[in-house]
Amino acid sequence: MELRTLRAFVEVVRRGGFSKAGKVVLATQSTISKAVRQLEEEVGVPLLDRIGHRSKLTTAGEIVYRRAVKILLERDDLISELDELRGLKCRVLKLGLPPIGSGILFAKLFAIYRKRYPGVDIRLVECGCERLEEVMLSGEIELAASLLPELESFEWQDVKREPLTVLLPIGHKLSQCRSVELPALRELPLILFDTGFALNRAILDACRRHSFEPRIAARSSQIDFIVELAAAGMGAAFLPRMIAEQRKHLPIAQVPLDEAGTDWHIAMIWRRGAYLSHAARAWLDLVACTRGENHSGED
Template identity: 30%
Template sequence: MDIRQLKYFVAIVDAGSLSKAAQKLYIAQPSLSQQMAALEDELETQLLLRSARGVKPTTAGHALYQRARAILRQMEQLRADVREDGGSESGMVAVGLPTTIAAVLAVPLFEHVRKHFPGIRLQIFESMSGYISEMLPDGRLDLAILFRDSETHGMSVIPAFDEELYVFGHAGLKLRKTATTCPLSALAGVPLVTPGTVNNLRLLIERTFLREEVELHIVGDIDSLPALMAIAHGGSACTILPASAMLHRAENARPPMRRIVAPDMSRPASVCWSHALPVSAAALAVRKAMVGLIGQLHADGRWPGITLRPPPDAATLEDTSGSV
């Protein structure tokens, strides 16, 4: 087994396809297949499940994938440390941001890192929260913002803020046009479009309506923020989202927006990192920048609809759990 084989294996799992991985790696697919067959022979176990829809790792393959990601990241950091005289903030840092969070944080984070840490190459992955929560434990991300406020096995968190939720749109709502809030009871039977069933927001909506005994009427599962907002603006259904969803939309493209009350609906958000990868000096610098920027953007009025959590203590902010 060598570093090249690990790199090939990780590329295949990330791409979900031998042909796509071969194109990305600029090698012939038969050669890539031979390398994987040799790796499976050496480890005496099947690593990949092949089908007409692509490939995915076996249980053993998933374990190898996590370790291989960590090894490759360590090799990358080692090169960066040597080039930068050993230990300065440099190298690749991958950050996952839910779509509504990315709308506010992605550009300021990039600009801050570019200005203060020119040796860091930042990767920002924007997606729905359910997908990001899968990428972090797999080692594909160094950091992420996830909608949780407690640690789980193998994952550390810094609770950052609580995000208020709003109903966007007017379909089926019997409220005054000037109303700025919407009682949850007023959403009984109102046609709603929401993200799919694995999404954190969808689970929160279902649990809240069930707990308050309010009729939930979901008419579409839409895993696209622009589509959710367009549907709400068009008037065929409403949606439930945080205020940040509308920040970069033109005034004439913003549907009516009312904060949900009685009870309030909100969700916690935390800066998270997995113990599957070593915490490099670069990742630690980006983590601190994320925590600081969240507070600054809120103080400047550029992040409405959130309530900040108490700032973390120095020990938490410097936590390097996961380092090896």
């Protein structure tokens, strides 16, 4: 079993087709197709169920894909570690940041890092935390800021913990409360972030702990749009306290959420056991050194 055939197969699955995979690995579509067939002959079972111009993984294909990704990641880690040992230091930082909170937490750090390490090419990926975790496990990024994930697959370094604030239209019966428990919002529609944002998971899991499934009024990836929807009376929205406090000038009520297990706990994460380049370790060191200097609120 050769690495080239494993990589061809993995890219076919990732890119959703043979021609797109060929562009990634700089090979013709026929070469990619031949490599996948060779892999199928080696394992003795079909890996892709070909339906017209589309393909989907068979049960065996899912197993091979999962193992192949790990093998290729180990190979990449090995090459990176040996390159740095030989003095060919990594000049790229592949970093993932979520839309929620990155401006407050990382904009200044980004500028400091750029000034200290001008030769490092920072390749930034921006999406929700759940998607960032997927991208990291595929090896496309080295580090990501994410809500604290399941620790089985990741190692992590703490950045910030903040309670959530409920956003309500001014004049709502709960808007004058000192705090709000989640069951009090049972009859109120919720405004959530788009699919892929881990903050949704914390809210929905808490609702289920209280034995109710909330009505979803709207979803968006834009913080300010979510705030405006809540102000317009569409429902209740949720933001980490420090982000909500930046919007105190807006006509909206902000009430602390009194609900265990819903804190916004952001951390830098990386694949468990992965080799971290000097560029990545320098970023983690900078985050650790500045933690608490530029942030408000309790950890």
